[in-house]
Amino acid sequence: MVEVTDVVCSLCGCVCDDIVLEVENNEIVKVKKGACSVGKAKLLGHERIKSPAIRENGELRECSYDEAIKKAAEILYKSRRSLLYGWSSTVCEAHKVGVELTEDLGAVMDNTASVCHGPSVLAINDVGLPSCTLGEVKNRADLIIYWGANPAQAHANHMKRYSYVSKGYWTEEGKKGKKMVVVDVRKTMTAKMADVFVQIKQGKDYQVFSALRAILRGHEDVVPDEVGGVPKEQLLEVANMVKESKFVMTFFGMGVTHTGARHNNIVNAIQFTRAAHLHTKASIMPLRGHYNVAGINQVCTWETGFPFAIDMSRGYAWYNPGEQSATDLLYRGDCDAAMIIASDPGAHFPGESLKHLAKIPVIQIDPYANPTTEFADVVIPAAVSGIEAEGNVYRMDNVPIRLRKILDTDYLPDEEILQRILTEIRAMREKEGE
């Protein structure tokens, strides 16, 4: 039995890195400290894809890595417009090969941000992002706002490690010295803990942000008695809490990124933070979902200039979410092949998009079987990053942390699978004398 410390969790955007494990015979037998229940379940492992496989007559036939990789390369090489999608549950080293593959193919590369915090990225395009690392929040914040987010259930360690419940340099007393505001359409578990719960009407976040901004800029006179289901008195109360705080931190989640004005909600949330900064120190941060969705945005940006929804068909990057984003591309039937890596559109995409995905050849690279496996034509199992493979990831606040390799495996890491597909494609091109 060996105890392994400082293990980094490869589940959600919190990327907790103080986990202690017990390992015996190349198996994790116990999670001793640090992980939430969901993280613990991932570390202890679940059903894997056993072998590479190719679909024939509707059935998956097990095959060698070589055969599956060759088949995958053939599909992509023949394609006029392929979609390389996913990426948020693998490491940056794999992302880099992904960008190179995209460029080589003239394909479209998109990541799961486009169905979660893509709207936040679009908002950053328009107004930037006044933010900070999570340790800043822990040490300084005396007012926490969760807007359209329910960390008590979705990011179980978030409040404890970084925000409302945590203790830091100027926040020695933990939540005793802090206030929390929760804005949501229903009284969530998180909302029950709040000092002030602002119950907002579904899809009305945009106008509520504008009203708060007008108040913070000294124009409460023009704000009507009720905005988006929120009484004006409560808006004034929240604005006052902001003004009286020393450091206000807003975290927001999917409850505000995908309703009503969608990405423009986030533009307005950021504008609200800018207005708050006239009175206090104000920062804002999206609660990112997958552990390395921030990382794929980072890698794509330094390598192509753009964070997601990138079309390389002309040999350079063209970026236009809403056009090149995976769901739109599939909904419109714009692409003729797809490679899905480290994600599961089968479970998360709208039905119309899935219909097209089921029609075209699909390659799946993943450690685990999921609904996408049901229709994938080539299935390539991968090592689990953070357990069987190491590599860099970016936490939700863009702090880079290196995942550790805990166990040995015969499964190939994503990076190597992708590199072999790329090599195979280049060989095909050479053979054809292009």
Add this chain to the structure above:
Amino acid sequence: MQTITLKLKDAAMSGIAQVPVEVDALTPDKLFGKSEAELKAVKVWWGNKQEAAGDLFDVSVAGDAGSGDEVKIVFEGDLTRVKRIGDGMKSGEIEARGDVDMHCGAMMEGGKIVVKGNANCWAGREMRGGELVIEGDAEDNLCAMYRGEDKGMTGGKVMVNGNAGECVGQYMAGGEILIKGNVDRLAGLSMSGGKITIGGDAELFGPDMIGGEIVVKGKVLEMMPSFRPDGTESIEGVEYKKYLGDLAMGEKKAKGTLYAR
């Protein structure tokens, strides 16, 4: 006058996927002076490859032109996956017979485009001049900016006979948009100049406006909570309430004007 008719071949859209054809290389100014053979050889992006225009379109040419102004291009066939019609166009005329895909008239500088159907998103994106007429509906981001830019449409004239989607004229800095029907939310978002007239209904228009004007002739479904009423004004004999804002941007910047009934 010269008329170039480009009819998209059915084969282009008959595969397992409808990979869009991008026709920014096929504008009157770019095609002016080309023989039929040269014209058919012009390279057009189709997915990750470039194809000869003649392989994707049935091409016919009638008449002669003395300049780009005298060239008219007629697009026919299924245009729902034909993107960037008239993108960057400087002169002449384009007629698109049917519903067109994204970026129709984007970056347009001069000439005229008539769409005899609906236009997908980003029609007239960053338009600088010329005229764009959409006889059907326009989807989202009509005359908006490119991602991250702080200017959308800066000049020219756009008319939509039907309805338009979200964010009409986002970051608009100049020019004129006339929508005869209704618009979705956030028309004139972050607008700094120019004029948007909406014949039908609108909601949450003019947020973050720092200049320009928006006139809504139909019903106001929901007003932004951060504008200041400023009396009434008569436009074409009809009395409108006037509002100034957006005060969410602060007093100094709130130089936009809304007119609504």
Add this chain to the structure above:
Amino acid sequence: MADELLIRNGVVYDPINGVKGEKKDICIRDGKVVDSVTNPKVIDAEGRVVMPGGVDIHSHIAGGKVNAGRIMRPEDERKGVEPKTKVCRAQSGYSVPNTFATGYRYARMGYTFVMEAAMPPLAARHTHEEMVDIPILDNAAMPLIDNNWMTMEYVKSGDTDLLAAYIAWMMKATKGYAVKVVNPGGTEAWGWGKNCNLNDTVPYFDVTPAEIIKGLAEANEKFEMPHSIHVHGNMLGHPGNYEMTKDTYDVVKGIKPYRDRPTMHATHTQFHSYGGTTWGNFESKADAIADYINENDHMSIDLGSVILGDTTTMTADGPMEYSLYQITGRKWTNHDVELETGTGITPFLYSGKVSVHTIQWAIGQELALLVKDPWKVALTTDHPNAGPFIGYPIIISHLMSKKRRDESAEAMHKAIFDRAALPSIDREYDLNEIAIITRGMTAKTLGLHEHGKGHLGVGADADVAIYDMSPEERDAGKIQKAFLNTKYTIKGGQIVVKDGEVVATPPGRTIFVTPECDDKLTDEMLVTLKDKFAKYYSVTFNNYPVQDAYLPNPYEIKAPWRSS
């Protein structure tokens, strides 16, 4: 067989070796400059200008801040797109180019080394990840060690040895090169939305920025560090800041450097040479700063010279970026980093029609022309803050041509004639001086000349730039063109640019400094540091240091503890 190259008959400018425009052959074998070669490939450089590869002392090319600038500015990315080629990856960006474009464009200007100017320690992995993706260029990065709580506590207690131990640990943990200081104390104060002048007390820490600078300079000289502390002082970009700039220089006067180099490098001095009290009566005080540099020998500076046009400003000086965004109202990103530093980013347009920008534009060039000894001055634009690095050739052409300067001034706001000195300066740089401020001085100031950079003596790295111009060329337009795209750039003996096109993209090396510190001292320091991790950091002590995997091509420089 040895890999040999002979550059024949070029007119060589190699200031470190005292070569000022001599017709000379350069022999190269296995990536190094050698005495002679036997069977080389020959490049005929007859009549052309030959210099060592350029060495940039201060540029923001990699890391969280640069990438946040890219994410925030798709409109800048689309400006610089170029399709992939058989050799090159796809390129994007103008003021914040993608990593590939950064390598290609620098190499095309004849540069082979670039110093990333600000690495937030907590995000050091990010900086290294991007640097690995910058082709061709050798690189290094300077970790920010001035607003760190550890630093301020040791400065307060006066424990210079422990501060040195902390510097040593941080340099190793971040694989960094030199101590970087950015708005000392002010960036910590920005954690509360506040800022600091040089002699203000930093909220809660009971030290002043002046004390931080002094403490760091003293601690830095405990080692044989190749570079001095590298300082971005307080109140950058504020009218009237030139007095504080001089006071900042005075802080380190009298501290003895370990070798023949300055005690402080003051960066992007243009932003710190401002007179007036408001933007309304804003004026150049480059003359006062230049006088100081001329009269004192403990300082070196780089210009931070302005390139007109749109750019993306970015710095660890959070409060400064906030003030700038308050002026423009444009987009603004801020990213404060726990216990260490911050980041601010906002786009900015320098217009020749605006009086303030015109004066700023003049100041950078005035500094270059008024400081008498070019060995004290480096050419930078503080890329991308005063403008993107691809504007260097524009500055070179202005420094070399009074006529060019007059023509530019004529087209700009008339404030340049009464609130700046540039129009009255006649001095013109010669090619030797250009070679000094772009490679000789920078390599020497960074201590890289001892590691093969910035010169062409025997044993040097075979990094060579061959410019397609005659040494007699006086036409500013032709000079600018020649410096934008080399005839050849050779990196480590390999031709990487030919006729202005990138023809090969070998990976660069990452150079880092390992200060050597007594174990007992380190252990004592670690007790305090580990407590900070346990209580205040959001990552663990063991997950903090940059792992070796991030530096596939490392080059280590050891900095022994000085026994005295």
